[in-house]
Amino acid sequence: MTTHPTPALISRYASGGAVVDDTTIWAVEAHLETCAACRAVLADAVDPGTQNLLDRVADGIASGIAAGPAPVRRHRLRRTGVAARVLPWLVTATGLMLAAALFEWTFDSLPSLVLLVAPVAPLLPVAAVWSRRVDPAWELTATMPRTGLPLLMRRTLGVLSAVMPVLAVAGWVTGHSPGLWLLPVLGFTAGTLALGTVVGVDRAALALALTWCAGVVAPSLADGRLPAILTGNSLPGWALTTVALTAVVLMQARRRPHLLNTTSSQGRMERS
Amino acid sequence: MMRTVSVAETAPSTYPWAVHTEKLQVRAGRHLAVNELDLRLGTGVHGLLGPNGAGKTTLMRALATVLKPAGGRLTLLGGEVTGNADLRQVRRGLGYLPQHFGFYPRFTVREFVEYIAWLKEMPKAAIPGAVQRAVERVGLTDRADSRMKTLSGGMLRRAGIAQAIVNDPAVLLLDEPTVGLDPEQRLDFRELLREIGLDSCILVSTHLVEDVAVACSDVVLISEGRLVWQGTTGQLTEQGGAGDAGDSATERGYSSLLRAYRGRVSA
Numbered sequence: 001m002t003t004h005p006t007p008a009l010i011s012r013y014a015s016g017g018a019v020v021d022d023t024t025i026w027a028v029e030a031h032l033e034t035c036a037a038c039r040a041v042l043a044d045a046v047d048p049g050t051q052n053l054l055d056r057v058a059d060g061i062a063s064g065i066a067a068g069p070a071p072v073r074r075h076r077l078r079r080t081g082v083a084a085r086v087l088p089w090l091v092t093a094t095g096l097m098l099a100a101a102l103f104e105w106t107f108d109s110l111p112s113l114v115l116l117v118a119p120v121a122p123l124l125p126v127a128a129v130w131s132r133r134v135d136p137a138w139e140l141t142a143t144m145p146r147t148g149l150p151l152l153m154r155r156t157l158g159v160l161s162a163v164m165p166v167l168a169v170a171g172w173v174t175g176h177s178p179g180l181w182l183l184p185v186l187g188f189t190a191g192t193l194a195l196g197t198v199v200g201v202d203r204a205a206l207a208l209a210l211t212w213c214a215g216v217v218a219p220s221l222a223d224g225r226l227p228a229i230l231t232g233n234s235l236p237g238w239a240l241t242t243v244a245l246t247a248v249v250l251m252q253a254r255r256r257p258h259l260l261n262t263t264s265s266q267g268r269m270e271r272s
Numbered sequence: 273m274m275r276t277v278s279v280a281e282t283a284p285s286t287y288p289w290a291v292h293t294e295k296l297q298v299r300a301g302r303h304l305a306v307n308e309l310d311l312r313l314g315t316g317v318h319g320l321l322g323p324n325g326a327g328k329t330t331l332m333r334a335l336a337t338v339l340k341p342a343g344g345r346l347t348l349l350g351g352e353v354t355g356n357a358d359l360r361q362v363r364r365g366l367g368y369l370p371q372h373f374g375f376y377p378r379f380t381v382r383e384f385v386e387y388i389a390w391l392k393e394m395p396k397a398a399i400p401g402a403v404q405r406a407v408e409r410v411g412l413t414d415r416a417d418s419r420m421k422t423l424s425g426g427m428l429r430r431a432g433i434a435q436a437i438v439n440d441p442a443v444l445l446l447d448e449p450t451v452g453l454d455p456e457q458r459l460d461f462r463e464l465l466r467e468i469g470l471d472s473c474i475l476v477s478t479h480l481v482e483d484v485a486v487a488c489s490d491v492v493l494i495s496e497g498r499l500v501w502q503g504t505t506g507q508l509t510e511q512g513g514a515g516d517a518g519d520s521a522t523e524r525g526y527s528s529l530l531r532a533y534r535g536r537v538s539a
């Protein structure tokens with residue numbers, strides 16, 4: 001409605017007399033809802049008693065708002081929720097990397113501990129973000145629709161973004177080229193997720209970490225030499241492996257979404 | 273409090289039963305705790321009764337999609353849960369309070385319920401209002417911003433109920449919800465159940481026959497993983513005679529049905 005009702009009509013509407021028919025009342029009402037100028041006219045048109053009542057109500061509401069509880073602040077708890085549970089594992093991974101850096105810095109005759117440990121450093125926290133063992137509310141979170149690859153990716157990226165700075169510091173202190181630790185880390189993380197779609201992420205992380213320690217870390221320490229797969233020549237190989245494994249994860253998640261549910265590992269539970 | 277009703281809510285359901293099991297089998301360890309169970313539940317408050325070890329919690333876990341069925345068919349809200357089905361759609365319509373309600377001690381009640389609402393894939397804009405409403409409905413408004421580790425057992429149970437109802441679930445599964453509640457809170461809780469049960473399917477597992485008598489419209493009685501009896505609460509009270517064990521008509525009905533079932537099985 002573009003034309004405003006006359007002040008006379010508004011005052012008749014305000015007084016509530018029977019002189020105005022229903023159709024007109026509705027039209028005036030609809031207009032008042034959208035027009036501040038006419039609402040001001042209406043406020044002047046009502047009798048002093050009503051005016052007084054309205055003032056008191058407005059005061060009451062204003063003082064209620066002022067005295068009442070403040071609006072609840074919004075939290076960024078999606079991140080903190082998981083982070084709080086995984087914190088001990090992140091601290092462990094950080095401690096491990098810093099110890100490796102310190103060791104390497106002190107005894108420079110040994111093969112680089114930083115490069116040897118880095119690939120498996122994020123695996124513990126990655127396993128933890130997806131393990132029901134560290135989730136006190138797992139029986140509840142196992143029934144949630146939000147699960148599968150998007151949630152797993154989100155949490156894995158969270159872990160990587162927490163572990164990467166530590167690795168960067170450790171790598172910088174010991175003077176390694178960033179690619180030498182970065183690519184193996186990404187390769188192992190992708191490998192954990194890929195294997196995780198088959199056997200569960202926590203078991204995959206454990207298996208890969210043990211295999212790496214037994215197959216690469218122990219022999220290198222015994223030999224006193226860094227293996228060829230941790231030298232600059234194997235970087236393209238790591239990059240290709242990472243891309244291939246990431247593709248496997250995406251394909252698996254598309255084809256069989258239930259595989260990534262924390263639920264799908266059958267519960268071994270006592271009690272009826 | 274007024275709430276906008278979405279199109280999806282007013283649309284007629286396309287399934288006859290909210291919960292439908294046919295010869296359902298569920299394992300607890302190696303043991304078949306639910307064995308060839310046939311069950312159909314519609315709208316209303318259903319009490320799940322049975323002696324210890326009857327398979328109540330295993331059944332609740334299977335209905336909540338925590339445990340995969342080992343055999344038979346399970347259909348929730350018209351969606352098949354058996355096999356490798358994508359459970360997301362079904363899970364959005366579920367609410368579940370586990371018997372052992374694990375929580376994050378450093379979360380406040382509001383944060384916890386919000387986190388669960390987010391995991392339930394509720395629209396972002398709807399979450400704060402829905403959380404406030406759920407917390408109000410269980411009577412925890414004044415403790416909404418307390419950390420969960422500071423709550424008493426009864427308050428934790430109510431926080432657990434709040435997270436279960438935050439998405440207005442079409443199927444609400446409550447495993448021993450009244451443990452730790454004082455008599456007055458029990459009354460409030462029954463009132464809440466009746467209200468929610470008007471348009472949802474609620475299954476309440478309990479070992480307290482009296483809870484069922486006052487809070488539930490229907491009763492499901494299971495033993496050794498099988499359905500023993502299903503009927504209204506009124507019908508249950510008519511089952512017992514003066515010679516049956518129990519302090520009330522409901523308890524006498526319960527013991528009479530169990531005795532008759534055991535007689536049939538051993539015969």
Ligand SMILES: [Zn+2]
Pocket residue numbers: 003004005031035037038
């Ligand atoms: Zn106007």
